Amino acid sequence: MSGNTEAHLSSMGIILPTPAAPAANYVPYVMSGNLLTISGQVPVGPDGLEYQGKLGDGFDVETGQKAARLCAINILAQAKAALGDLDRIVKMVKITGYVNAAGDFGDHPAVINGASDLLVEALGERGKHARAAVGMSSLPFGVAVEVDAIIEFN
Secondary structure (H helix, E strand, O other): OOOHHHHHHHHHOOOOOOOOOOOOOOOOOOEOOEEEEEEEEEOOOOEOOOOOEOOEEEEEEEHHHHHHHHHHHHHHHHHHHHHHHHHHEEEEEEEEEEEEEOOOOOOOOHHHHHHHHHHHHHHHHHHHOOOEEEOOOHHHHHHHHEEEEEEEEE
């Protein structure tokens, strides 16, 4: 039955937003074979960009996790736009999380757990993935986190 994943998201209090349009000369996703690659998603919420700041310089890990969680919600919104039904997701293959961090910040993996935890909570076993969590000296629009994804679908 289609719509199971969105019903589960709804039970979690999550309604997927309309996906954000690209901010430059790229596409929000590419489908190739049975892989869907989602371009980097930043923490855009109902009121626009959220979580603009730097981890270790005004933002703590918990705030970064909230930003990463919002990025993961936006990944699912892009996947819904691409696939029409999130139940078509076979597996989250990999995510890469980019953390806007002060030079001495070292908790990048803990920050990206915000995205990983959301994906596993939303998709169960299908949400478990390989991942990288890397620190950056800056990110677009000064956001704290950006996350991209590779998804297997049917």
